[in-house]
Amino acid sequence: MTGPRPADGIPGGRPEGPGRVTPATLARLARTRSAPGDVALLLDGLHSGRLLLLKSLLTRLERPPAVPGPARARFEEHWRLLEHAEAHHPDRVAETLDYPSVGTWLAHTLAAPDGETLALRLGHFGAVAATAALRAGADFALDLPAPGGRLALPGTGLLRTTDSPVRLTAHGPAARLAPPGGHGGALLLRAAGRVTGHGPGWQGLLRLAGGPVRLDDLDPYRAPPGGAGRYALPAAPRTAGGPWARHWRAALALLRAADPARATEVTALLRCLVPLAPAGRPGTKVSATYRVAPGAVLTTPPSSPWELAEVLVHETQHGKLAVLHDLVPLHAPPPHGRPALHRVAWRPDPRPVGGVLQGAYAHLALADLRVRAALLPGLTPTARHEARTRRDSCLRQVARALNILLESAELTPAGGEFVIAMERHLAGLTRPGGPDVTIGTASPVGDVR
Incomplete structure (x- = not known):
């Protein structure tokens, strides 16, 4: 069988892996405080976990007939795009793979039964690969499915459309989302790893002040399929941000x-x-x-x-x-x-x-x-x-x-x-005088579900 195999290098991977958790690191983190080196360790650990989920998906697809042949062929095309993006800017590929909704999608996809259900969920991998390639500055052209009239680019935005698939063509600083073979459509602009857009059907995520945090009120995988918390609350639809x-x-x-x-x-x-x-x-x-x-x-x-x-x-x-x-x-x-x-x-x-x-x-x-x-x-x-x-x-x-x-x-x-x-x-x-505000020198309301 052609295409990616579990033994291959996974795009977005970091060969050195996460750093070692020392007793001193544990003691610092037990105080619920992170020094800069601890933040880097946690982010690397998150990334390693994301790659493990991605490798699990690859292993799943190695067992025929997990998905029909055409779905497997599309996955291989999307995988090649991810490898192409990594050759341009591996850090931006890693950042895309680490976005929270990608983890939710991977878990949801791994839970799907073999066959058409798995193939349908697997289609979103194209949007993940395309987002990584856009952020990495790669040139490419790709047809992407838009199930239910929605094409979500993780951490970036969402296109509402009556067409599926949608043709995404990226060249230089600009990209366009249009019907296959068509003209017009939404225009995306990219610079320094950030992608913004405007035009028919396009809605971008709001970047919140003071850091890289976004208000994600668009991605279909922003919340678990069964809802959040013991009341199983769904994600709220977009309103004024x-x-x-x-x-x-x-x-x-x-x-x-x-x-x-x-x-x-x-x-x-x-x-x-x-x-x-x-x-x-x-x-x-x-x-x-x-x-x-x-x-x-x-x-x-x-x-x-x-x-x-x-x-x-x-x-x-x-x-x-x-x-x-x-x-x-x-x-x-x-x-x-x-x-x-x-x-x-x-x-x-x-x-x-x-x-x-x-x-x-x-x-x-x-x-x-x-x-x-x-x-x-x-x-x-x-x-x-x-x-x-x-x-x-x-x-x-x-x-x-x-x-x-x-x-x-x-x-x-x-x-x-x-x-x-x-x-x-x-x-x-609880000591008189309050807490110790020193967090030490770092190495270079619901429970988690």
């Missing part, structure tokens, strides 16, 4: 005032903010991060800038811990019997050890943030009292969860050391 842009700016400003290092971490690790449809129950708030798509925060509309600031911090920790656990397993099922379930303060349902660790880690970061927020100058007496009340509640919740974890036999040795370091940080937060 202004309110979300204002929410983001206000939340980021609060984080920078209360904890500049925390704000830096959020903008370094997040790639997109995904609005969820409001829950049916008034006042119900949902946020989520998914293990296959770290770097995306899914959330219902916030009622205040502080609420969104806390969601950003909370969900960033879930993504960090998911990647870290893939690099160094922190817990494992017991060799005999079923995994234990435990009650925690922030969920109504009993949680396995992995869920307890995820929740404790995210809430430890919130406790750290709330300690600092309670010390901000200029707070009214009422606001300071509320901040202290929320701080104390969070500290108590984390302390109880850490006791559960320290008594668990399901932690690995690395997980045990990680939880002990979390406990030390919690003790530092």
